[in-house]
Amino acid sequence: MRTAGSDHQLLIRLRARDEGAFTELVQRYHRPLVRLAGAFVSRDELAEDVAQETWLAMLKGLDKFEGRSSLRTWLFQICVNRARSIGERDHRTVPVEHIEPAVDAEQFSPTGAWTSPPTPWPERDLADDAAMLARIRQAISELPQLQRLVVTMRDIDGVTSSEVCQVLSISEANQRVLLHRGRANIRHGIDEAVIRR
Amino acid sequence: MNVIARFARRHDLTCRRAVELITDYLDKALPGRQRADVERHLSRCPHCSEYLRQLKATIMAIGRVDSDQLSPDVKNTLILLYRRNEG
Numbered sequence: 600m601r602t603a604g605s606d607h608q609l610l611i612r613l614r615a616r617d618e619g620a621f622t623e624l625v626q627r628y629h630r631p632l633v634r635l636a637g638a639f640v641s642r643d644e645l646a647e648d649v650a651q652e653t654w655l656a657m658l659k660g661l662d663k664f665e666g667r668s669s670l671r672t673w674l675f676q677i678c679v680n681r682a683r684s685i686g687e688r689d690h691r692t693v694p695v696e697h698i699e700p701a702v703d704a705e706q707f708s709p710t711g712a713w714t715s716p717p718t719p720w721p722e723r724d725l726a727d728d729a730a731m732l733a734r735i736r737q738a739i740s741e742l743p744q745l746q747r748l749v750v751t752m753r754d755i756d757g758v759t760s761s762e763v764c765q766v767l768s769i770s771e772a773n774q775r776v777l778l779h780r781g782r783a784n785i786r787h788g789i790d791e792a793v794i795r796r
Numbered sequence: 797m798n799v800i801a802r803f804a805r806r807h808d809l810t811c812r813r814a815v816e817l818i819t820d821y822l823d824k825a826l827p828g829r830q831r832a833d834v835e836r837h838l839s840r841c842p843h844c845s846e847y848l849r850q851l852k853a854t855i856m857a858i859g860r861v862d863s864d865q866l867s868p869d870v871k872n873t874l875i876l877l878y879r880r881n882e883g
């Protein structure tokens with residue numbers, strides 16, 4: 600993942616009105632912003648709009664940005680705030696601010712032993728299989744919203760746990776529970792696909 | 797039971813507990829003692845080791861669901877946005 604240092608250099612260049620710095624930032628963060636917005640709004644075009652508005656808001660706020668968080672965190676925060684309000688207007692299921700009720704993907708006996716232990720998967724790389732990747736993409740989109748946001752930022756965009764906490768205003772402990780459940784749900788989905796084969 | 801065996805017993809995790817701790821374990825967010833408990837459990841338990849393997853494979857695969865290629869159209873739109881704003 601890119602380092603905060605080079606984001607910082609881009610910020611300096613951006614403030615000097617260097618278009619190349621903007622292009623570089625767009626290469627890095629436009630896709631992650633669209634993904635982030637996608638967890639709040641129902642249509643892909645809306646997510647794209649939110650990401651574009653985020654860039655505009657960044658440019659307009661550049662002189663006021665104090666750099667107390669990283670540039671990436673700031674961008675993601677702008678995006679989440681916009682996506683949230685548009686998502687509400689869009690009448691999508693309103694984000695739930697607490698942790699979703701636990702529905703464990705794994706089952707254990709009262710003594711804490713596996714009731715059906717995981718059976719080994721084929722050796723080859725899951726990501727080499729286009730159908731499997733499509734299935735995983737689907738599984739991510741079906742996660743409860745906060746799980747989806749945390750899994751997306753941590754495992755697709757490579758954002759650190761403390762940045763995720765800042766962007767979503769959740770505690771470290773909540774972040775880990777959400778990440779754990781999200782990954783476990785996706786592992787479960789993959790497992791079902793592997794078994795059915 | 798000797799002292800060491802009693803100590804080991806006291807720190808034996810159930811599979812449920814080991815699985816609960818696995819994300820924190822991967823994030824290196826566990827205190828030393830708990831980390832050692834998870835490692836000991838994993839070294840003895842083929843089921844939880846398999847689970848860890850699958851979870852790692854899952855994380856790797858999630859990391860590859862989206863190619864980060866920006867389409868030239870979108871890139872151009874954003875550059876125009878920049879120029880309009882600066883101009």
Ligand SMILES: [Zn+2]
Pocket residue numbers: 810811812814837841843844845
């Ligand atoms: Zn176990």
